[in-house]
Amino acid sequence: MSTTTAELLKGAAELFPDEVVTSAHVRHLDLPLGAGRFALITLDNGFDHTKPTTFGPGSLANLNAALDQVEKEAADGSIVAVGLTGKPFIFAVGADLKGVEILKNHEDALAIGRSGHEVFKRLSSLAVPTFAYYNGAAMGGGVEVGLHCTYRTVVKSLPAFALPEVFLGLVPGWGGCALLPNLIGPEKAVSVIIENSLNQNKQLKGPQVFELGIADALFEGADFLEQSLLWTASVLKGETTVERPEVDRGASWDAAVAKGREIADSKVHGAAPAAYRALDIIAAVKDGDLQSAYDAEDEALADLIMGGELRSGIYAFNLVQKRAKRPAGAPDKNLARPVTKVGVVGAGLMASQLALLFLRRLEVPVVLTDIDQERIDKGVGYVHAEIDKLLLKGRVNQDTANRYKALVTGVLDKAEGFSDADFVIEAVFEEIGVKQTVFAEVEAVAPAHAILATNTSSLSVSEMASKLKNPERVVGFHFFNPVAVLPLLEIVRGEQTDDASLATAFAVAKKLKKTAVLTKDAPAFVVNRILTRFMGEIQNVIDEGTPIDVAERSIEPLGLPMSPLVLLELVGPAIGLHVSETLNRAFPDRFTVSPNLKAVVEAGKRGFYVYDSGKPEIDPEVAALLKQGDVALTEEQARDRVLDAVAEEIGLMLDEGVVAEAQDIDLCLITGAGWPFHLGGITPYLDRAGVSERVNGKPFLAQGVASVPA
Numbered sequence: 013m014s015t016t017t018a019e020l021l022k023g024a025a026e027l028f029p030d031e032v033v034t035s036a037h038v039r040h041l042d043l044p045l046g047a048g049r050f051a052l053i054t055l056d057n058g059f060d061h062t063k064p065t066t067f068g069p070g071s072l073a074n075l076n077a078a079l080d081q082v083e084k085e086a087a088d089g090s091i092v093a094v095g096l097t098g099k100p101f102i103f104a105v106g107a108d109l110k111g112v113e114i115l116k117n118h119e120d121a122l123a124i125g126r127s128g129h130e131v132f133k134r135l136s137s138l139a140v141p142t143f144a145y146y147n148g149a150a151m152g153g154g155v156e157v158g159l160h161c162t163y164r165t166v167v168k169s170l171p172a173f174a175l176p177e178v179f180l181g182l183v184p185g186w187g188g189c190a191l192l193p194n195l196i197g198p199e200k201a202v203s204v205i206i207e208n209s210l211n212q213n214k215q216l217k218g219p220q221v222f223e224l225g226i227a228d229a230l231f232e233g234a235d236f237l238e239q240s241l242l243w244t245a246s247v248l249k250g251e252t253t254v255e256r257p258e259v260d261r262g263a264s265w266d267a268a269v270a271k272g273r274e275i276a277d278s279k280v281h282g283a284a285p286a287a288y289r290a291l292d293i294i295a296a297v298k299d300g301d302l303q304s305a306y307d308a309e310d311e312a313l314a315d316l317i318m319g320g321e322l323r324s325g326i327y328a329f330n331l332v333q334k335r336a337k338r339p340a341g342a343p344d345k346n347l348a349r350p351v352t353k354v355g356v357v358g359a360g361l362m363a364s365q366l367a368l369l370f371l372r373r374l375e376v377p378v379v380l381t382d383i384d385q386e387r388i389d390k391g392v393g394y395v396h397a398e399i400d401k402l403l404l405k406g407r408v409n410q411d412t413a414n415r416y417k418a419l420v421t422g423v424l425d426k427a428e429g430f431s432d433a434d435f436v437i438e439a440v441f442e443e444i445g446v447k448q449t450v451f452a453e454v455e456a457v458a459p460a461h462a463i464l465a466t467n468t469s470s471l472s473v474s475e476m477a478s479k480l481k482n483p484e485r486v487v488g489f490h491f492f493n494p495v496a497v498l499p500l501l502e503i504v505r506g507e508q509t510d511d512a513s514l515a516t517a518f519a520v521a522k523k524l525k526k527t528a529v530l531t532k533d534a535p536a537f538v539v540n541r542i543l544t545r546f547m548g549e550i551q552n553v554i555d556e557g558t559p560i561d562v563a564e565r566s567i568e569p570l571g572l573p574m575s576p577l578v579l580l581e582l583v584g585p586a587i588g589l590h591v592s593e594t595l596n597r598a599f600p601d602r603f604t605v606s607p608n609l610k611a612v613v614e615a616g617k618r619g620f621y622v623y624d625s626g627k628p629e630i631d632p633e634v635a636a637l638l639k640q641g642d643v644a645l646t647e648e649q650a651r652d653r654v655l656d657a658v659a660e661e662i663g664l665m666l667d668e669g670v671v672a673e674a675q676d677i678d679l680c681l682i683t684g685a686g687w688p689f690h691l692g693g694i695t696p697y698l699d700r701a702g703v704s705e706r707v708n709g710k711p712f713l714a715q716g717v718a719s720v721p722a
Contacts, residue, residue: 022073028111032057034071034104036078040091047245048092051082054099061101067153068108069124072131075157079134086139092248094138096161097145097237098154106152106176107186109326112317116721121317125310128153128186133306135160141248145240146218146227151176156184159191159226163247163254165240166227170218173226178209178286181325181690185313189293190305196225197259198268198294205294206272206287210279212686228254261298269295283571284321284690318720320700324692327718331679331693332527339503339518340672341530343511348519349461355429355436356380357450359391359422362467363439365495368395371420373524379429380422388422395420427457435520437465437489442590447476455480463516465489469587470536470594473506484510487517490537491526492684500684501526502537527683532670535598536591538680541670542661542694543579544591544603549657550576551606553650557641560620560630566650570697573686578628581619589613602661611637652703659698659707666712674712692718 034057043050055075057065067075085091098104107128115121135142135157144158146166150173158164166173175184175192183189184205193201204224208214222230231239246252269291276287289312297305316322354370356363359382371378380391396417403413423429430436436458438450451464458464464486466476477483488504501521505514514530521528531537536544554563564575572579580588589610595603612620612634621628645653662677671677678693691697696718698704699711715722 022069028068028070028108028114031068031070031108031111032059032063032066034065034067034074036071036075038078038081041241043092043245043248044242045245045249045251047248049090050093050095050241050244051085051091052095052097053078053082054097055104056099061099061148064102064105064149065098065154066105066108067128067157068111069127071108072127076131076134079131079138083134083138091140093141093143093244094135095143095145095241095244096135096157097147097240098150099148101148103144103146103148103150104154104157105149106154106156109180109329113323113326114721115317118314118318121314122310124317125185125313128156129306129310132157132160132186136162143240143244145237146170146173146221147236149173152184152188153186155226156186156188156191159187159195163244164227165229165231165236165243166218166221167233167236168218168230169233170221171215173216173218173221174208174213175205176209176213178206178290179213179325179689180329181284181286181319181322182316183286183290183293183309183312185309187306187309189290189309190297190302192226193265193268193294193297194259194300194302195256197257198265198298199271200224201294202268202272202275202291205290207275210275210287225256228256261300265298266295279573280571280688280690281568283569284688285319286316286321286690289316320696320719321690323719324696324700325689327692327696328678328682328689331675332682335675335679336499336527336683339528339530340676342518342528343515345515345519347512347515349434349463349512349516351376351434351463351516351520353377353379353433353435355426355433355454355458355462357426357436357438357454358382358440359387360439361394362491362493362495364391364394365493366437366439366467366491367391367420368398369495369524371395371416374520375416376419378420379433380420381424381426381429382422385424388424392420392422426453430454430458430462433458433462435463435465435516437467439467442468442471444471444475447471448479451476451480451486455482461485463487463513463520465517467491469540470591472535473504473533474508477506477508483508485513487513488531488533488537489517489521492539498684498686499525499527500539500680501528502531502539502680502684503528504531504533504537506533527679529671529676529680531676532668534665534668534670535595538665538671538677539684540591541595541665542658542677542681543685544588544595545661546654546658547576547580547588548592548604548606549654550650551609552604553645553653554638555606555608555640556643556645558643558645558650562645562647563650566645566647567654569651571688571690573688577620581621585609585613585617585619602657608638608640611639655698655701655703656707658694659703662695662698662712663704663708 034055037054039052041050055065082094142161144161144164175188177184221227229243272291293305293308353376356367359380367378367380382388399413399416402408436454473488477486486506487509490502492498492500503517518528550563592605596605620634622631674695678695681687681693695712704711
């Protein structure tokens with residue numbers, strides 16, 4: 013390794029004194045079959061699997077020192093091959109993002125890219141074959157260090173294998189963009205690097221890593237290393253030949269890159285640069301010039317590290333990985349009461365989804381009630397059918413399926429169903445009078461300690477509890493649809509909700525594996541309030557006369573997963589109208605009720621579009637209903653209107669104390685509405701675009717929180 017790179021690593025290590033340093037232990041062993049002396053390097057940061065192994069500058073320096081040793085041994089013929097593996101359950105999960113966060117200039121960022129390349133490349137330039145044994149989770153640089161080896165094996169039980177950089181706002185910058193398409197072909201590489209990343213960071217399992225051709229052999233976990241070493245010996249002795257299909261460097265390479273650009277356009281609409289930079293490198297390495305591709309990776313890494321999208325991506329990652337685990341404002345967890353039985357009021361689709369979730373996560377009896385036996389039977393039948401699907405997919409075994417089915421029941425009589433329930437949640441019609449009646453009925457029959465939870469999306473929890481004898485045990489417990497997919501759970505503290513009830517709600521949320529955010533009892537809480545203001549302003553500009561396609565395109569630079577009117581279809585126009593009416597009553601000066609949306613709902617339409625041609629086109633029947641003014645805005649004007657409205661609303665919510673900090677707003681939008689990581693939710697984008705300053709006179713976040721440090 014050159015002195016320059018060693019100096020770069022040393023300088024980087026000085027910038028990052030708090031790195032959890034990974035060691036690279038070298039041990040020697042005799043391979044089976046008399047294949048010869050072998051050096052095995054084990055990556056280990058000294059902690060168990062809950063603190064995965066990463067690569068910071070100190071870690072790279074340790075790996076480099078290990079390679080110094082084995083390089084000499086390979087050159088003098090004292091070893092026949094080198095292997096690389098990880099500690100139990102973890103191979104390596106890539107660059108240490110905490111180190112990336114603190115970088116302040118382009119030169120330091122460039123040094124990180126170059127030093128990683130210089131260390132990893134040594135694996136492919138040794139005088140003997142090299143083997144990577146993916147024994148556990150491998151991501152980013154962990155995947156890439158293995159790609160520099162001659163051969164790879166993977167454990168069948170490997171739970172997570174990915175190149176997630178594009179998801180965060182980076183490119184696979186230590187050889188991923190250069191090596192993967194040359195190993196498995198550009199189409200598969202584009203799928204792993206671009207498509208999986210932009211599909212909510214989809215992870216590969218061990219068998220998929222093997223099927224894609226990334227790994228050359230697949231072994232069971234119990235004796236993974238022994239089997240890998242036996243296979244290594246077989247390869248070295250010529251008894252096993254690894255055959256890899258020839259990579260097509262013709263038109264199919266260009267087609268794969270073009271497909272990648274289509275995927276990126278459909279997901280981020282040109283709003284985030286990482287996917288496009290990765291595709292540029294993949295396109296350029298078609299000629300097999302790896303060094304030029306490595307240089308391009310270095311430049312892309314440095315540019316993106318100094319850009320806003322990556323900082324927003326890291327900020328979002330930290331919200332989901334850290335803040336979500338320690339909810340702001342949650343009471344002492346020791347106050348939580350045990351939950352040994354759950355009651356669900358209602359047996360419709362939402363109630364049935366809730367019953368299934370409580371059943372699978374808490375594994376306690378769950379009882380549903382409704383107004384007639386037919387509805388109850390349908391709700392229980394839904395849960396049974398979903399359990400059968402899990403059984404067919406191998407997600408549960410027959411015994412577990414039988415036990416789950418036995419645990420879920422339905423009764424007409426609330427007294428019979430709820431007399432021994434510790435937690436009762438209602439999922440009935442979104443009307444305050446109906447919910448007050450339901451809670452009065454439940455309070456009369458449930459134990460005094462039972463939590464009464466409401467899945468309301470916009471109504472006042474305090475008002476719901478106001479006529480009860482014990483309003484202190486009522487808590488908002490708002491899920492997002494589909495319940496099994498979206499992680500967010502808005503936990504709402506009513507005016508009289510006590511700490512024990514709130515603590516129990518948070519404890520249940522944790523067992524449900526949901527991201528719980530505490531919110532004040534304010535109209536529509538967090539996600540629906542922001543989305544309704546956002547959608548309402550889009551609807552306003554349409555009603556005033558801006559063409560629908562212009563209004564829809566206006567927010568494409570945000571790179572949202574879908575356009576506003578497609579989102580409205582997903583939510584349902586009737587629900588969107590109901591929430592806008594609720595918020596209009598609370599804040600008539602800011603929330604409007606669109607007459608056009610009302611007309612669409614009254615006509616029974618499910619949305620603004622039809623898809624007869626496979627693409628969304630305005631439904632002619634909807635077009636005939638619309639009544640627009642004569643004020644047509646440009647895309648830029650419409651976007652400013654929408655973003656100004658959102659920035660104003662978030663500012664007001666923070667002033668009102670709806671949540672503790674702007675970070676909670678972003679966590680809610682990421683986990684409850686699928687807003688992309690590259691935005692960091694919404695507030696980093698509003699800060700970066702200057703909207704926060706324009707509307708509120710100040711940014712939402714301090715410099716360096718989701719941006720390059722000052």
